[in-house]
Amino acid sequence: MSLSVTRDFGRTEVDAARLGKLPDGATASSLLRSESDVQAPGQGWTFFVNGVRPETRADEYELAPGDRVQWDRRGPGAPARVRAIVGAFPGPFRYGLNGERRPVRVECDDAESDPCRDAKQTLESVDVSASGSSLGAPGTEHVTRLVVARWPRARIVRGGSTLEEGPRSSGVFVRFSEDGGALELLDDNGDVARTVHPGDGIALVAALRPRADELLWLVTSLDQRALAAGVRALREDKLRDAFAVAVTGRTVEKLPLEPR
Numbered sequence: 001m002s003l004s005v006t007r008d009f010g011r012t013e014v015d016a017a018r019l020g021k022l023p024d025g026a027t028a029s030s031l032l033r034s035e036s037d038v039q040a041p042g043q044g045w046t047f048f049v050n051g052v053r054p055e056t057r058a059d060e061y062e063l064a065p066g067d068r069v070q071w072d073r074r075g076p077g078a079p080a081r082v083r084a085i086v087g088a089f090p091g092p093f094r095y096g097l098n099g100e101r102r103p104v105r106v107e108c109d110d111a112e113s114d115p116c117r118d119a120k121q122t123l124e125s126v127d128v129s130a131s132g133s134s135l136g137a138p139g140t141e142h143v144t145r146l147v148v149a150r151w152p153r154a155r156i157v158r159g160g161s162t163l164e165e166g167p168r169s170s171g172v173f174v175r176f177s178e179d180g181g182a183l184e185l186l187d188d189n190g191d192v193a194r195t196v197h198p199g200d201g202i203a204l205v206a207a208l209r210p211r212a213d214e215l216l217w218l219v220t221s222l223d224q225r226a227l228a229a230g231v232r233a234l235r236e237d238k239l240r241d242a243f244a245v246a247v248t249g250r251t252v253e254k255l256p257l258e259p260r
Contacts, residue, residue, distance in 0.1 A: 051088035064099030080167030084207035109149035152180030159210030173256030203230025
């Protein structure tokens with residue numbers, strides 16, 4: 001059980017706490033009050049449990065053992081309602097949502113590739129058993145999916161195409177070009193901070209909620225080498241508190257990028 005308090009899309013940690021035991025009847029709000037000196041959140045604050053933004057109010061959301069809670073405060077004008085983040089790894093895979101562990105499925109465009117095998121081994125290393133399936137397989141309800149695929153192949157999974165529309169649609173501060181030849185990394189305001197092309201060696205690790213009963217984690221890139229780097233970033237210390245990340249080799253940058 002842990003609590004993180006951050007600001008600016010998880011870029012800066014304000015406070016943190018780990019609990020050995022969850023108090024009876026604890027909610028996202030009561031945990032913040034009891035374990036942090038941060039004042040009760042108001043406008044601009046968002047909370048996530050195991051990397052998912054609940055529809056329930058914070059003072060009504062009852063926590064379960066193992067839950068990872070993150071409160072984040074961001075500035076006004078941010079152009080997205082972020083629905084899911086990657087900063088609680090391995091929480092959503094290991095502990096599930098709303099206190100219920102869900103089946104986990106790994107989908108790859110090449111099931112025999114090293115990135116696909118490495119993704120499954122990574123989940124196994126954190127005590128998560130996962131099935132495998134082809135890219136875009138049906139039956140996505142009540143399943144937590146980890147998709148490992150190059151772009152634009154990854155576009156075919158439910159929710160993938162929203163990454164071409166920007167953060168107002170996807171909740172992720174990136175935008176793929178419609179022809180699949182470029183990836184724009186955006187800043188807090190939704191403006192282009194950097195453009196990535198094939199061969200630049202950059203992967204994206206992001207979480208999406210195409211529908212209320214679905215959770216999709218996506219590792220994707222414009223080339224195979226970068227895809228492997230994205231899978232290597234699936235670690236608690238690499239993703240901690242991040243909303244989404246851009247991965248270059250062993251360097252992990254939190255998204256959105258800071259405005260210039």
